[in-house]
Amino acid sequence: MxxxxxxxxxxxxxxxxxxxxxxxxxxxxxxxxxxxxxxxxxxxxxxxxxxxxxxxxxxxxxxxxxxxxxxxxxxxxxxxxxxxxxxxxxxxxxxxxxxxxxxxxxxxxxxxxxxxxxxxxxxxxxxxxxxxxxxxxxxxxxxxxxxxxxxxxxxxxxxxxxxxxxxxxxxxxxxxxxxxxxxxxxxxxxxxxxxxxxxSDIRIPKKGKIYSVNEGNAKNWDVPTSKYVENCKFPKDGSSPKSLRYVGSMVADVHRTLLYGGVFLYPADEKSPNGKLRVLYEVFPMSFLIEQAGGQAFTGKQRALDLVPKKIHERSPIFLGSHDDVEEIKALYAAEESKP
Missing domain, CATH: 3.30.540.10 (Fructose-1,6-Bisphosphatase, subunit A, domain 1)
Structure with missing residues (x-):
């Protein structure tokens, strides 16, 4: 035995x-x-x-x-x-x-x-x-x-x-x-x-093949978000398009992103100018986990975990996931901001 x-x-x-x-x-x-x-x-x-x-x-x-x-x-x-x-x-x-x-x-x-x-x-x-x-x-x-x-x-x-x-x-x-x-x-x-x-010791892939977003809000998105999703579908560098996966349950979508890589986004739009997800008990815990696994979390303006909330039910846009994918989103926002 x-x-x-x-x-x-x-x-x-x-x-x-x-x-x-x-x-x-x-x-x-x-x-x-x-x-x-x-x-x-x-x-x-x-x-x-x-x-x-x-x-x-x-x-x-x-x-x-x-x-x-x-x-x-x-x-x-x-x-x-x-x-x-x-x-x-x-x-x-x-x-x-x-x-x-x-x-x-x-x-x-x-x-x-x-x-x-x-x-x-x-x-x-x-x-x-x-x-x-x-x-x-x-x-x-x-x-x-x-x-x-x-x-x-x-x-x-x-x-x-x-x-x-x-x-x-x-x-x-x-x-x-x-x-x-x-x-x-x-x-x-x-x-x-x-x-x-x-x-044990979950590490998010540095770059992923999946993007996760509610495309039903597309007509209200800002320019950087629209450009990023367009790049996911029609990449200009000759790479394969990313797959869209969106459950609409944040825990399920972030869990898949954490294990398989890619990016989960809930941007601000004309309908929800401050985004929809709550900072304290949705954006912060998920951003903390993603960063601890080697990824990034970005609000469209700054690192998500640097936000200082003023109210307990405050909302924020969020882009979180694989390091390189979020880096691409940050570059699109920086380019939009630098326009005259």
Whole structure:
């Protein structure tokens, strides 16, 4: 019997073990970050379970907005928001929470207050759920600046994030995480109920063959975006055209971009002059992950992670992906700006 092979099969790197290993590199670490992350992971498992049952829940005798006990049925995105708020507050490690679902930031009261600020979109792409498209949770983590939480603690540039990640609920449930030291992917093993490291040290290809954009907005695009997409379809250098892939669920589109390379763009246009995606809990976490994997993220004016948001639900254009592809977009914007 090969005991070494047996050991390899059972010596699984779970996400908790991975984060604990990362924490031991810092002598001042008290394990608070591990506790916070374990609560985020629990929220992701709960939402994954709810997403998998969503179609069935609609079919098994739920009448209108109430079930047979007379309890109100919550929409999945509202349920997901409640799950993450409860998980984050009960961790005892958070001070400020900003959710896509809430108009205002939530300041955690002293008995449960910790030193971390978490910004998150509990269920990104939830409008796609009925057609079975991958959707997900996106999150970013900041450290509190002082002892008293202030809104400025979350209105920081994305480069100040300690960690960022997303959990994708698709054909498999995958959590992609960066704590500022590269990007790793963990897949949920349903039989164990654990996220296992399956994609270590993810590096985005330097140049990709895919572009991802909502072409339905083309008539409202600015000149550099129009030129870039035209170049993708009709390259002037004799290379093959890029393939268009657009799911319309940011987590799914960015996940594919991260693994296969290419570029994901949601530019500003005449209809949405500030772009559509929210800075704090969509643009920043995804830009953080892409940069940590060796790519770039650009707003059309500057490096995305240098943005300083003024409001918690502020929006921004975004171009993110392979280094060389984003470099091409930056050159088109620079050329447009230099025109007399």
């Amino acid at each position: 090969d005991h070494a092979a047996d050991a390899r099969q059972t010596d699984l790197m779970t996400i908790t073990r991975y984060v604990l290993n990362e924490q031991t590199k810092y002598s001042e670490s008290k394990g608070d970050f591990t506790i916070l992350l374990s609560h985020i992971v629990l929220g992701c498992k709960f939402v994954c379970s709810a997403v998998n049952k969503a179609g069935l829940a609609k079919l098994i005798g739920l009448a209108g907005d109430t079930n047979i006990q007379g309890e109100e049925q919550k929409k999945l995105d509202v349920l997901s928001n409640d799950v993450f708020l409860n998980a984050l507050i009960s961790s005892g490690r958070t001070a400020i929470l900003v959710s896509e679902e809430g108009q205002e930031a939530i300041f955690v009261s002293p008995p449960f207050r910790g030193k971390y600020c978490v910004v998150f979109d509990p269920l990104d792409g939830s409008s796609n759920i009925d057609c079975g498209v991958s959707i997900g949770t996106i999150f970013g983590i900041y450290m509190l600046k002082g002892s008293d939480p202030k809104i400025e603690d979350v209105l920081q540039p994305g480069k100040n994030m300690l960690a960022a990640g997303y959990c994708m609920y698709g054909s498999s449930c995958m959590l992609v995480l960066s704590t500022g030291n590269g990007v790793n992917g963990f897949t949920l093993d349903p039989s164990l109920g654990e996220f296992i490291l399956t994609h």
